[in-house]
Structures are given as structure tokens and as C-alpha cells.
Amino acid sequence: MTRSNTTAGPDSMITAVGTYLPPWGAARRRTPGLDEDAVTLCVAAGLAALRSVDPADVGRVVLVSRDLPLIEGSNSAAVLAGLGLRADTEICEVIGGAPAVLDALTGAAPGTLVIGADTSPAGAAAAYCGTSGAALTASGRITRSMPVVTRDAFGRRADYADPRLVRVRGLGASLDQLDRSVPIAAAAGLAGRDAKSVCATEPRDLPTEGPSAALFALATLAELGRPAGQMQRLLAVEQATLGLADLGPGEINVQRDERAPRPVPSGTTAPGSEMSISLAAYERAFDAKLRLVAARCRRCGTLAYPHRYRCLGCGSEDPTDAVALPRDAEIYTLSTIHVPVPGLVSPYTIVVAELGDSGVRVTVRLTGAAAGSVGIGDRGRLVFRLVAVRSGVPDYGYAFLPDDDTEVTA
Amino acid sequence: MRRVAMVGAGMTQFGELFHLGIKDMLPMAVGEAVASVDKGFDRGDIGAAWFGELVSTDGFASGILADSCGLLDIPVSHLENACATGNDAVRHGVMAIASGMYDVVLVVGADKVRETSTRTTFWDWMGMTRDSAWDFPLGLVAPANFALHVNRYLHESPATREHMAMVAVKNHRHGVSNPKAQLRFEITIEQVLNAPMVVEPFGLFDCTPQSDGAAAVILVAEDVVDRYTDRPVWVRGVGLGVDRVMHAHKRDMTTFPPTVKAAKQAYAMAGVGPGDIDVAECHDCFTGVELINYEDLGFCERFGAHKLVEAGETSVGGRIPVNPSGGLKAKGHPPGATGVAQCVELFEQLRGDASNQVDGARVALAHNIGGPTAVSAVTILGTARGG
Numbered sequence: 001m002t003r004s005n006t007t008a009g010p011d012s013m014i015t016a017v018g019t020y021l022p023p024w025g026a027a028r029r030r031t032p033g034l035d036e037d038a039v040t041l042c043v044a045a046g047l048a049a050l051r052s053v054d055p056a057d058v059g060r061v062v063l064v065s066r067d068l069p070l071i072e073g074s075n076s077a078a079v080l081a082g083l084g085l086r087a088d089t090e091i092c093e094v095i096g097g098a099p100a101v102l103d104a105l106t107g108a109a110p111g112t113l114v115i116g117a118d119t120s121p122a123g124a125a126a127a128y129c130g131t132s133g134a135a136l137t138a139s140g141r142i143t144r145s146m147p148v149v150t151r152d153a154f155g156r157r158a159d160y161a162d163p164r165l166v167r168v169r170g171l172g173a174s175l176d177q178l179d180r181s182v183p184i185a186a187a188a189g190l191a192g193r194d195a196k197s198v199c200a201t202e203p204r205d206l207p208t209e210g211p212s213a214a215l216f217a218l219a220t221l222a223e224l225g226r227p228a229g230q231m232q233r234l235l236a237v238e239q240a241t242l243g244l245a246d247l248g249p250g251e252i253n254v255q256r257d258e259r260a261p262r263p264v265p266s267g268t269t270a271p272g273s274e275m276s277i278s279l280a281a282y283e284r285a286f287d288a289k290l291r292l293v294a295a296r297c298r299r300c301g302t303l304a305y306p307h308r309y310r311c312l313g314c315g316s317e318d319p320t321d322a323v324a325l326p327r328d329a330e331i332y333t334l335s336t337i338h339v340p341v342p343g344l345v346s347p348y349t350i351v352v353a354e355l356g357d358s359g360v361r362v363t364v365r366l367t368g369a370a371a372g373s374v375g376i377g378d379r380g381r382l383v384f385r386l387v388a389v390r391s392g393v394p395d396y397g398y399a400f401l402p403d404d405d406t407e408v409t410a
Numbered sequence: 411m412r413r414v415a416m417v418g419a420g421m422t423q424f425g426e427l428f429h430l431g432i433k434d435m436l437p438m439a440v441g442e443a444v445a446s447v448d449k450g451f452d453r454g455d456i457g458a459a460w461f462g463e464l465v466s467t468d469g470f471a472s473g474i475l476a477d478s479c480g481l482l483d484i485p486v487s488h489l490e491n492a493c494a495t496g497n498d499a500v501r502h503g504v505m506a507i508a509s510g511m512y513d514v515v516l517v518v519g520a521d522k523v524r525e526t527s528t529r530t531t532f533w534d535w536m537g538m539t540r541d542s543a544w545d546f547p548l549g550l551v552a553p554a555n556f557a558l559h560v561n562r563y564l565h566e567s568p569a570t571r572e573h574m575a576m577v578a579v580k581n582h583r584h585g586v587s588n589p590k591a592q593l594r595f596e597i598t599i600e601q602v603l604n605a606p607m608v609v610e611p612f613g614l615f616d617c618t619p620q621s622d623g624a625a626a627v628i629l630v631a632e633d634v635v636d637r638y639t640d641r642p643v644w645v646r647g648v649g650l651g652v653d654r655v656m657h658a659h660k661r662d663m664t665t666f667p668p669t670v671k672a673a674k675q676a677y678a679m680a681g682v683g684p685g686d687i688d689v690a691e692c693h694d695c696f697t698g699v700e701l702i703n704y705e706d707l708g709f710c711e712r713f714g715a716h717k718l719v720e721a722g723e724t725s726v727g728g729r730i731p732v733n734p735s736g737g738l739k740a741k742g743h744p745p746g747a748t749g750v751a752q753c754v755e756l757f758e759q760l761r762g763d764a765s766n767q768v769d770g771a772r773v774a775l776a777h778n779i780g781g782p783t784a785v786s787a788v789t790i791l792g793t794a795r796g797g
């Protein structure tokens with residue numbers, strides 16, 4: 001079964017693109033941290049894209065990934081909370097690769113945030129479609145079957161291991177069915193060698209190969225300084241399925257949350273019982289914990305985090321107001337746990353950090369840096385991470401990410 | 411309020427007592443306490459009993475004490491107040507007699523930490539003591555709770571890891587002569603500093619071992635004390651202090667406010683001050699905690715604890731010996747038993763019978779901190795009846 005569509009779709013305007021790479025692994029082949037999964041990657045990339053956007057303008061979110069942690073349930077609620085978007089925002093989870101991201105982008109109404117996330121190699125990127133920026137137009141699509149690598153719902157993989165077959169009868173045969181009159185400026189979803197063979201000029205290496213690759217390619221094109229008035233063609237590939245889109249002229253705000261890569265720290269996991277969870281307690285804590293929201297006393301103004309029935313300051317038991325906490329943080333005290341702890345990877349560092357000038361402290365884990373590499377007084381910010389997986393439930397919250405002078409790489 | 415005297419005290423060996431169940435340990439401790447009463451003791455005199463145990467082993471705690479010790483015809487209550495359970499159980503016994511309700515009360519503390527594999531013990535015990543949604547999933551294991559305090563303390567005070575090591579060396583030295591102690595060997599500063607790191611800043615020798623054990627004391631009213639002994643130990647003061655539970659809500663982590671509160675109550679009730687204490691058993695679950703205790707209990711000025719250990723003032727022979735029994739560090743730490751066992755040690759110290767005797771001890775102080783770091787209990791004992 002093949003399907004080919006070469007008619008142009010409606011334009012959408014790409015206003016902003018945000019990217020995120022975990023700091024672990026090799027430069028172009030990152031590994032997610034132990035406290036990261038597709039949901040936290042989506043949040044990190046989405047927040048980067050939304051740096052220049054008013055969150056109130058976001059009306060729809062599309063998550064594209066093949067690695068979302070839960071088949072049933074709560075990925076979307078966690079992403080909306082992590083992005084600080086209202087719980088009534090329209091959101092859908094798409095199982096797909098780079099071509100699915102192009103499909104989601106072209107034809108997206110203003111106010112749409114499209115996020116792609118990959119865990120191997122790891123990375124995520126997001127594009128916000130608004131009313132300004134650069135137009136993106138669908139210019140071709142073909143969906144064909146070439147399942148050289150398969151993975152079922154239980155994560156079981158099989159690899160047919162015939163790269164030549166894929167190159168010739170997968171990518172090659174699909175390309176033959178598309179309009180090739182316009183040279184390809186960037187190819188997402190292909191390994192370096194194959195990308196070179198289809199691009200008109202030397203392509204930039206992309207850090208991922210799944211859905212986020214299409215968005216990383218968009219970021220790269222936007223940053224390259226395109227010739228005025230000229231459009232650029234983007235190819236998105238997943239096995240034998242391809243998509244083409246043309247990026248028109250116009251400024252795109254690109255924000256990268258990428259740090260220099262560092263070796264994955266070694267750790268030991270102790271065998272033994274895992275942490276259990278109380279889902280009732282999880283549900284009560286959800287908004288405060290995933291949205292980093294404190295309760296402010298209406299009588300004396302004291303902030304309580306987490307929210308509590310009786311005010312820490314004056315003892316008032318009146319209703320409180322929800323207040324978003326600052327995310328810049330300074331370590332008040334800390335401890336690094338070296339002893340093996342069943343269900344966790346040691347060593348790990350726990351810090352008590354003070355948030356901005358709010359007077360609020362939080363007890364959280366260190367992320368993005370080797371255990372024990374920070375000290376009292378060090379500054380950083382709170383970021384959305386996976387605190388634990390308890391009885392199969394991803395338990396999200398915040399972690400302390402120390403400031404780092406390798407923060408932005410262009 | 412009636413004055414209360416301690417007339418008997420006993421305890422089991424502390425250690426990994428794999429060969430003993432809770433139903434063996436309880437009658438052993440109670441039997442030793444009964445046997446220590448100078449003029450003999452009839453169990454039928456006991457009016458009520460309190461049992462301090464952190465984690466119930468083999469089921470219903472009060473029933474197990476009553477059943478295993480032949481106390482089926484009196485009220486028996488179970489008490490849990492984190493690591494302050496032992497001294498709080500003593501406090502409840504004191505209140506029961508002081509009120510006039512009972513003349514003779516039995517106070518027992520015990521825990522059987524090593525009844526489960528260390529693998530499962532971890533989360534089983536953690537689940538009881540951490541907020542399920544917030545602190546529990548962080549992996550805030552017991553030593554980490556204290557390490558958050560001690561790291562900040564080391565940051566603000568002149569004390570160093572070497573001073574912490576001095577505490578370990580002292581308490582191990584003290585424990586050598588104690589036949590009930592779990593770790594009866596001396597160690598050196600270098601061994602402490604070079605030991606594998608458990609939870610920074612605590613190396614292996616900065617930490618208490620995991621212990622099983624039971625301890626018991628017999629309290630009686632002043633009116634009847636002459637029936638049991640001519641050299642009673644008087645319970646001069648008791649106190650219990652609490653604090654906010656989450657670390658993020660503790661503004662100054664270089665101190666344990668529960669200790670300050672509990673000590674203030676106990677000193678006031680006893681009519682004594684820190685300068686009157688001749689010997690103390692304080693909660694040294696981790697070495698750095700003992701340093702903070704010196705300051706919270708008023709044995710020295712704020713951030714002056716390092717000078718005390720440097721000068722050997724808290725060693726036996728010094729100005730104010732602390733943990734002559736070896737402390738939690740060397741004697742062991744079965745949480746429910748710990749505070750009661752501190753009183754057992756001080757009972758012997760004040761009667762001149764201790765294995766590591768502090769000469770001329772007349773006023774003594776026992777102290778627990780736990781919860782983690784959100785509850786403290788202090789007991790002050792003396793040879794004098796008091797005002």
C-alpha cells in the first residue's frame with residue numbers, strides 16, 4: 001500500500017523554535033539522565049520554545065514521540081503542568097516520527113505548540129506556530145512500509161539488519177515518488193551518510209533521528225541565515241515514510257537549552273524492593289508538585305510549599321491563593337548519598353535550595369551534574385524532572401540544575 | 411506532683427540479635443531490671459506499663475509486652491515518638507506516677523531493626539517517616555536527614571570532619587568496657603576519615619550500627635521508694651520538644667530546636683542548668699549530631715562544640731563526659747530502646763555501678779533526637795531528691 005500526496009497544504013507560520021539536549025553522552029549522541037523521560041524532554045523543549053511566547057496564546061499542544069512513558073494515562077497532564085499551561089488546553093499524543101511532526105506543523109492553526117521527543121539518541125525540540133515568523137508549507141508526503149527495525153508495545157525490538165535494502169527500496173524508492181525539482185536543504189530522520197546523499201549542500205548533523213529531528217532541522221535552517229526571499233525544502237524520513245515541507249522567508253526565534261556534553265556518571269543500583277506509591281497522595285500533590293505552585297496566606301502573605309491547611313506564618317486556616325514560585329535557586333545545604341539504596345542509583349545528591357527572594361525552600365535532587373559536584377551557596381534553577389518511578393508510576397517534580405557556563409551552544 | 415524515683419534498670423545486649431525474637435528480648439530486659447532492685451521486687455506491684463517501640467515486630471506491641479512479661483492484669487500502652495521514643499516513654503511513666511494514679515510503673519523500650527533484610531528494611535522504615543508525595547521519593551534515607559543539618563553546621567561553624575572523627579574515637583573508646591555494647595573496639599581518627607563514605611559527610615565510622623535490643627526501668631513514687639531501695643535515682647526533670655517536619659521549613663539547620671525546647675523544660679523542672687550536669691548520654695546517631703547536641707543542650711556556646719572534643723572535655727575524665735556507655739555509635743541504636751538504655755546507663759552511673767564510671771556523678775542527662783530531627787526528649791536524673 002502506498003499513498004502519495006504532492007499537493008500543497010495550507011501554510012502555517014513558525015514563530016519560535018526551542019530545543020533541549022540532555023547534558024550526558026557524546027556531542028551528537030546524547031543519553032537521557034536517569035531523571036529524564038520523553039515527558040520531561042518535551043517539557044524542557046516546550047519551555048525553550050515558549051520563552052518568547054505568551055503562554056496564554058497557546059491553544060493546542062501536539063506531542064510527537066515513540067517513547068512516551070505511559071501507554072494508558074497521564075503523559076499529557078504532566079506535560080501541560082510542566083509547561084505551565086492550563087489543564088483545559090487541547091493536547092494530543094501522536095505516535096510518530098519526523099514525517100508526523102511535519103504533518104502536525106503544516107496546517108497547524110496559530111496557537112499550536114508541536115513538540116517532538118526522542119530518548120535514543122536523546123533530545124527534544126518544539127515549534128510554536130503563531131501569526132508571525134516563517135511560513136511552512138507541505139510539499140509532499142509518502143507513506144510506505146519498510147519495518148527494518150520493529151518495537152512492540154512491550155519494548156521488544158527486532159532488527160532485520162539490511163541497510164542496503166532500506167537505502168534502495170525504502171528511502172530510495174520513496175524519494176523517487178516525490179517531486180525532486182527543489183533541492184533539499186535539510187534532512188531529518190537520516191543518519192549522517194544518508195543525509196549527505198540527499199541534501200544539495202553539506203547538511204548540518206542533527207542530534208536525533210526520530211520526531212524531534214524535524215524540529216532540530218527547522219532550528220538549524222532558521223539559524224543559518226537564509227537567502228532573502230528564498231524558501232528552503234525540508235525532508236523528514238522515518239524508514240520508508242517521507243514528508244516534504246518548504247520553509248519560507250521570515251525570522252524564527254530559536255532558543256536552545258543545550259549544554260556541553262559530559263560523560264554519563266557511573267552509578268550502582270542496589271537490588272531489592274522498589275518504592276511504593278500512594279496514588280491518593282500523588283493526586284493531592286500533583287498541581288503543586290508539577291506546576292511549582294505555592295499557597296499564599298491571605299492574612300499574612302506567608303508562602304507555603306507544599307500547600308498546607310494551616311499557615312506557617314500566622315496560623316490562619318482561611319483559603320489561600322496559588323502563587324507560582326521563582327525558579328532561580330541557591331543551595332542552603334545538601335548531602336550526597338553514596339550507600340546503595342534499593343530502587344535508586346547511587347551516588348545521588350539531595351539539596352535544600354532557597355528559591356529567589358521568596359523565602360521558600362525546597363528539598364530536591366541534583367540534576368545535570370555529577371553527584372557531589374556542587375556546594376552550599378551554588379546557584380542554579382529548578383527544572384522539571386522525573387523524581388522516581390514508583391509502582392510503575394512516573395512521579396514528576398523538580399530538580400536543581402546548577403548554573404553552567406556551557407549553557408548555550410549555537 | 412509527686413516525686414518519682416528509678417529503683418531498677420536493665421537491658422539486653424545490643425547488637426544483631428538474630429537468635430532472639432522480640433518476645434525473648436522483652437522479658438530479658440524486664441528480668442534484669444527487676445533483679446537490679448536492691449530490696450527485691452514483686453511484679454504484682456506494677457500498676458501500669460509503657461512500651462516504646464518504633465516499628466512493631468511480630469504484631470500488636472502492647473499485647474506482646476504484656477504477654478511475654480506476664481503483665482496481663484494491668485494497663486499496658488504502646489508509645490511511638492520516632493527516635494525520641496525511649497525518653498518519651500520514661501516521661502509518660504513519670505507523669506503516671508507524679509499524677510498520683512500509679513505508685514509503680516514499668517517503662518520498656520525495644521526495637522528489632524535486624525528482623526528484616528537490610529534491603530527491605532530501607533523502604534519499610536522510610537515509608538513511616540517521610541511525606542509520601544514529597545520527601546519519600548527523593549531517597550532521603552535516614553543518614554541524609556542528619557547530613558543536611560551537619561553539612562550546613564560544618565559550613566557555618568569552625569568544626570571539621572576531624573572533630574566529628576574525634577567523637578567517633580571517643581565513643582568507641584568509651585564502649586570498650588561496656589559488656590552490652592555492640593561495637594567494643596577502639597578506632598583511630600585516620601580510620602574514621604578513611605572509611606568508605608556512606609552519606610556525605612558521614613563515613614562508615616560516623617554512623618551508628620543497625621541494632622536490636624531492649625531496655626527497661628522501674629519507676630516508683632516517693633511514698634513507696636523505701637520498700638525497694640535505699641539509694642534511688644531521682645527523675646528530676648523531663649521534657650519533650652518538636653519542630654516542623656519538612657527540612658525545607660526549618661530556617662536554621664545548624665541547630666535542633668526540639669532539643670533546645672526539651673532541654674529547657676527538663677532543666678526548669680529539675681531546677682538545674684547545663685553547668686550542673688556531671689555526665690550525659692546524648693543522641694549520637696551520627697558523629698556530627700553529637701557536636702550540635704553539645705550546643706543545643708547548653709554544654710558550650712554556639713559553634714563552640716569543636717573546642718570541647720579537642721580538649722577532651724566530653725571524655726570520661728573530662729569536665730562533662732558524654733556517652734560513657736559508648737553512645738549510639740558504639741553501644742548500638744535499637745530506636746525504641748535507645749532512650750531507655752541511656753537511663754539504664756545513667757542509673758548505674760549515679761549509683762556508682764557503671765562499667766565506665768564517671769567519678770562523683772550526681773546529676774545526669776539523657777537525650778534523644780529524631781523524627782527525622784523534628785522531636786527530642788530529655789530526661790534529667792539525680793542522686794538528690796530535689797526541691
Ligand SMILES: [Zn+2]
Binds near residue numbers: 297298301311315316
Ligand atoms: Zn498567615
